[in-house]
Amino acid sequence: MKYSRQRESILNALTEKLDHPTAEMVYQCVKKEQPNISLGTVYRNLNQLVAQGVVRRIATPTSGDRFDCRIDPHAHLMCSCCGRVFDLEDGLLLEIDRNVLATTGFLVNDRQLLLRGLCADCLARQGIDISCLPEDLPE
Amino acid sequence: MKYSRQRESILNALTEKLDHPTAEMVYQCVKKEQPNISLGTVYRNLNQLVAQGVVRRIATPTSGDRFDCRIDPHAHLMCSCCGRVFDLEDGLLLEIDRNVLATTGFLVNDRQLLLRGLCADCLARQGIDISCLPEDLPE
DNA sequence: CTCTGTGCAAAACTTTTGCATAGCC
């Protein structure tokens, strides 16, 4: 892969400035430094980086896919209220891989765990106290 | 929600005939019984059913979203070779929910775990023996 | 009769792609 100023900015946006952005968000961010960059280039580079395993693609229902420069196994918490996406490490993830192989013979290569719900901030803003654990999400 | 012949067929396709179909696949299936149904109606009904919690939406990278009539917490195994999607129960899923709430205060409402890799059939077809566990996926 | 759901078609949105040119090595 030959160097390009554009790819550098894209990777830079992903690692330093933006957190789990959509392709459009990356485009808007890089455009500040390189006004002539095109959205097609952003997509081409993001796809390349995903193919090389440098960046991870997060599929989300509705809205476009998001991209993540962290490639170690981790889950994503997406708040349905404020839309932010948080990272979460959990040793159980790799344990699931092992369970899957042992019980079904399926060899896991890539995992995407997207948990949707309400983040602590939004819960607090709505005056919900999580110490009285509800069975299901209050709507 | 008022009854409609179309919605009945869509739900029927989801529960009896199709396994994790895309909206287009549902459309093609229902069209056999109701040639005049429109794709817009399929989308409108799928969205309604998801909103009511009757059906689950599975976001996948590339290709369109898929729909699943099983709403209990379970993971999906998607084979990158044959494209099939399998269901998987795993008690660890709910355990992760509890971990998340306890450590981050995030209240999980919906979980999507998509594991991608190679199914047992495709592994066998490629002559790969899983008893000698590889560290990473053979490409 | 009223109000929701439908069919059709246009539109919105996301992502990919063909082609001539610019830029890395």
Added chain:
DNA sequence: GGCTATGCAAAAGTTTTGCACAGAG
């Protein structure tokens, strides 16, 4: 200089939506 990456714009794919009409309650 050769070959890859880019910019632009068109196209492809997916999902939503406006509107007049059909159908359920």
